[in-house]
Amino acid sequence: MALTLGIDSSTQSTKALLVDADSGEVVEARTASHPAGTEVDPRAWLSAVDEATDGLLDRADAMAVAGQQHGMVALDASGTPVRDALLWNDTRSAGAAVELIEEMGGPQACADAIGSVLVASFTSTKLRWLRDHEPDHAAAVATVLLPHDYVSWHLAAEGTDPFTDRGDASGTGYFDARHDAWRHDLLEQALGHAAQTPRIVAPGTVAAHTASGTPIGGGTGDNMGAALGMALEPGDVLVSVGTSGVASAVSSVPVADGTGVVTGFADASGGYLPMVTTMNAAGILDLQARWLGVDHDGLADLALQSAPGAGGVTLLPYYGGERTPNRPDAVGTWTGLTPATTRADLARAAYESLLCSLADAVDRLVAATGETPRRVLMVGGATKSAALRELAPAVLGCPVVLPPPGEYVALGAARQAAWALAGTATPPAWPAAETTVLEADPTPHVREAYGDLRERTTTWTD
Numbered sequence: 497m498a499l500t501l502g503i504d505s506s507t508q509s510t511k512a513l514l515v516d517a518d519s520g521e522v523v524e525a526r527t528a529s530h531p532a533g534t535e536v537d538p539r540a541w542l543s544a545v546d547e548a549t550d551g552l553l554d555r556a557d558a559m560a561v562a563g564q565q566h567g568m569v570a571l572d573a574s575g576t577p578v579r580d581a582l583l584w585n586d587t588r589s590a591g592a593a594v595e596l597i598e599e600m601g602g603p604q605a606c607a608d609a610i611g612s613v614l615v616a617s618f619t620s621t622k623l624r625w626l627r628d629h630e631p632d633h634a635a636a637v638a639t640v641l642l643p644h645d646y647v648s649w650h651l652a653a654e655g656t657d658p659f660t661d662r663g664d665a666s667g668t669g670y671f672d673a674r675h676d677a678w679r680h681d682l683l684e685q686a687l688g689h690a691a692q693t694p695r696i697v698a699p700g701t702v703a704a705h706t707a708s709g710t711p712i713g714g715g716t717g718d719n720m721g722a723a724l725g726m727a728l729e730p731g732d733v734l735v736s737v738g739t740s741g742v743a744s745a746v747s748s749v750p751v752a753d754g755t756g757v758v759t760g761f762a763d764a765s766g767g768y769l770p771m772v773t774t775m776n777a778a779g780i781l782d783l784q785a786r787w788l789g790v791d792h793d794g795l796a797d798l799a800l801q802s803a804p805g806a807g808g809v810t811l812l813p814y815y816g817g818e819r820t821p822n823r824p825d826a827v828g829t830w831t832g833l834t835p836a837t838t839r840a841d842l843a844r845a846a847y848e849s850l851l852c853s854l855a856d857a858v859d860r861l862v863a864a865t866g867e868t869p870r871r872v873l874m875v876g877g878a879t880k881s882a883a884l885r886e887l888a889p890a891v892l893g894c895p896v897v898l899p900p901p902g903e904y905v906a907l908g909a910a911r912q913a914a915w916a917l918a919g920t921a922t923p924p925a926w927p928a929a930e931t932t933v934l935e936a937d938p939t940p941h942v943r944e945a946y947g948d949l950r951e952r953t954t955t956w957t958d
């Protein structure tokens with residue numbers, strides 16, 4: 497039995513799955529945590545991948561790494577990070593994004609050039625911030641990698657040149673997603689001088705080998721990995737509730753949304769992955785549980801004791817700034833608090849705000865792609881919450897298809913590795929997992945209250 501190792505180096509942790517390459521069945525699963533924060537020494541991810549794959553690596557016949565998108569891993573000529581990596585959820589480069597969009601000829605020109613309108617998440621904006629705020633670090637940059645590239649490179653035999661794929665490259669801001677080509681001019685424009693980019697590996701091919709000769713696939717961004725792991729089909733909308741909240745869909749045509757709401761990423765199979773991303777997702781619940789002094793199960797129990805609408809309490813959960821809508825300096829806003837407000841209402845409002853924000857993301861994706869969803873699927877760490885599962889169909893206003901609990905990004909990486917191992921034209925067709933369909937009566941008034949607050953705060957969040 498051939499085994500492949502799929503790795504997800506995501507924001508909060510590394511997840512590793514050893515998988516049967518023929519059936520897609522998970523043989524063993526491991527995790528190792530990452531440091532918190534929006535700037536992180538990328539070498540911490542190497543220690544985490546070593547820990548999570550110890551004892552799995554030597555059993556794998558092939559492997560691939562998916563990872564959090566966009567993070568700036570800036571290396572000097574010796575391959576050493578010039579500073580901590582700036583992650584996708586670090587908003588300090590919001591001004592740089594505005595500046596670069598202007599230099600590129602405005603939002604639509606930017607979307608036409610790279611598939612997306614830049615926001616602070618994109619790597620190029622971080623390079624511009626580095627140029628302007630840490631010129632010595634900027635001057636030392638010889639190569640720029642994404643998180644998954646850096647981890648793949650660590651696993652490859654010494655002397656291997658860094659590599660990436662079109663999916664993750666399409667989140668840099670200096671890759672033309674439509675034509676599958678680096679835009680070295682845009683990298684140079686952002687950073688102030690030229691730097692090396694990793695080589696692009698074609699979907700389903702072997703990129704390199706480990707020191708012991710095990711093939712490594714090109715890897716990809718975590719959201720492209722999830723699309724592979726879920727074997728998404730046209731008409732499916734995948735909602736992921738991890739550190740970020742994401743609504744994505746596969747498409748055979750490139751997207752160039754000049755409003756900037758939908759990012760027109762490439763995917764890991766040769767198509768495209770139009771996507772809407774929020775910065776505040778599972779963390780809303782983490783924070784709320786901490787504030788109420790309960791664990792996740794306790795928060796879910798409390799939330800389910802309240803009623804739809806949380807006793808009139810509404811939360812706009814843009815705690816760390818937000819990306820959809822693009823309000824990088826926003827803060828969280830609570831309204832409707834009265835002497836009658838209970839702890840249960842506060843817990844409920846947190847779940848409802850998370851789901852309203854995801855519902856906004858789904859609506860914007862559907863509006864931009866013009867495709868009525870056939871199914872809405874939900875994955876990610878926060879789906880472990882009974883309250884999230886119960887409230888999701890009510891707030892989203894449609895049935896929600898829940899696959900069995902699992903690490904679908906890492907599974908997608910394992911599928912990509914199996915594809916590279918097989919050398920076939922398409923990824924292996926692993927049997928679809930049994931799903932549960934969550935249903936509930938819609939609660940549109942919850943979204944209306946949220947929408948009102950979102951619009952009322954457009955001018956006073958900064």
Ligand SMILES: Nc1ncnc2c1ncn2[C@@H]1O[C@H](COP(=O)(O)OP(=O)(O)O)[C@@H](O)[C@H]1O
Nearest residue numbers: 506507508509738739778792876877878880881
């Ligand atoms: N039972 C639960 N209820 C709510 N949130 C949960 C639960 N279990 C895990 N989470 C949250 O899920 C998040 C991790 O999800 P994950 O999809 O692994 O994130 P990422 O891939 O961004 O690192 C954490 O914020 C964690 O607290």
Ligand SMILES: O=C(CO)[C@@H](O)[C@H](O)COP(=O)(O)O
Nearest residue numbers: 506507564565584738739740
């Ligand atoms: O920035 C984006 C997508 O554009 C995020 O989705 C990151 O890719 C991080 O993902 P998670 O760690 O939340 O899964």
